[in-house]
Amino acid sequence: MTDKNYMVLFEKYLRGESTAEETEALIDLIGSEDKFKEMLEVELMNADPTIDETIKKRIFGKIRLETTREKSYLSVNWRKTMQWAAIFLLPVLSAFTVYYFTQRPQRNLQPTVITAQKGEKAEVVLPDGSNVWINSGSTLTYDRHFNGKERSVYLQGEAYFEVTENKKRPFIVHTKHITVQALGTSFNVRSYETDSLASAVLLEGKVKVSASGHETILSVNERATFDKRKQTLLADRVEALNFIEWKNGNIYFSNQTYDEIARALSRIYNVEIQFASEQLRPMRFSGTLGSSGIKNALDILSMTSPMYYEMKDTTIILHHKAEMVK
Known part of the structure; x- marks a missing residue:
């Protein structure tokens, strides 16, 4: 096992997710106390500078305390070895693991943000396979829970959606003024902050549009328009294809x-x-x-x-x- 992977293996073991092979590799590592101690100390020395110094000192203290007891814990019996590993790893890694999961930058938790600057357009395929075309001066955001119980995205500006059908997971577009919900359909949403109106136009399927306590169901070639000043939501018939001309x-x-x-x-x-x-x-x-x-x-x-x-x-x-x- 390389130095790069040992911390990942420790974390998997602590969570009860390590395989039999990974557990054996961990036992082998623990069997060499000097290497184990050295690796942990190097890890701490190179750790993010934002880690509290008191936490580092506690971990160093645990390393030194536990490694002085190595002979009384080690056994050729692998079960006893793993008992020792649990006793040893939990106190030594607890502070570091708490930091690792709660304090270090959580890149995988950050939302995905796609912005089309003024004078530009953008196209993106979402994790569920849905396609989105984003108009100039617009931003689309979704988080890591996107493909969970519901598929939610957040829009500032204008975008055209071709949604992959999934009856168990509704697709929801949130804007500041209107919300559009669909299962599998094609529609355009426009909600620029500087515009007096926000709207949704349906090209295929059905969608539900909600705004300020009002709600309407759109059929193909219908538009829902929300007047921000009057706080009204009205539906009318349109030629829907005209409203996605901007894509071309x-x-x-x-x-x-x-x-x-x-x-x-x-x-x-x-x-x-x-x-x-x-x-x-x-x-x-x-x-x-x-x-x-x-x-x-x-x-x-x-x-x-x-x-x-x-x-x-x-x-x-x-x-x-x-x-x-x-």
């Missing part, structure tokens, strides 16, 4: 204000958009802006509205045509 680089808007459109374009293209005219903010637009870049999107908007724009590096300023200097 296209940008679709459904009767959204220029204020909302500006925030969306800012996220998608990682630019700053300013309004020179406040008259533009409440104006609305429905349609697809294509996938040819920010200039093409602004050209379409300017052709269908009283808006024109100017670009200064990564800053875009929107003007009302009535304010043009002739």
Whole structure:
């Protein structure tokens, strides 16, 4: 057994999980007290500096105390040897093991976080095989319990989900304002902090959407929209495929204000958009802006509205045509 693996073996034995072969290897190690003592002391010397010094001293003291009694504990009978091992290992490793499991950084306990920065998109396959496409300026989080009794993820922003069917483990998307529950289905969830509305659109299957004490069941081509200010949850019929155009680089808007459109374009293209005219903010637009870049999107908007724009590096300023200097 290598020095790298001995602590893992000790921990397995203490938990009662070691195999017969591993137990024999542990007995062999214990049979060489000097090596055992040396290995533990080296481990402690190299341990994380955040370990309390008093804990280290207690462990060193236990090592020295126990190794002076080696002959009275050792026996050729393996059962007696294991009794000795239990007596020896428990006091010597207790402090270290408590630290190992409760105080050292728990990397495996940390949630998994996937972020699509502004101007980017991300795609991820979850542990259950579900596929998720994450839109610009969005973050998806799930923890190590994801594939347990339920499959929960936490979303800030927008994502499209194709969920692997599992009737025993519901798939739940949590956002700040709405919760969407499904068994096996395809749907889009949008819940940006800066938007006045949060929504879910169903493409396949059925989902339950909950928000602020309200609840609705969606069928295919239905949308649930939660108004954050009014605290209302309403459902309506839509062409669901339009709402996942962003996956392919296209940008679709459904009767959204220029204020909302500006925030969306800012996220998608990682630019700053300013309004020179406040008259533009409440104006609305429905349609697809294509996938040819920010200039093409602004050209379409300017052709269908009283808006024109100017670009200064990564800053875009929107003007009302009535304010043009002739």
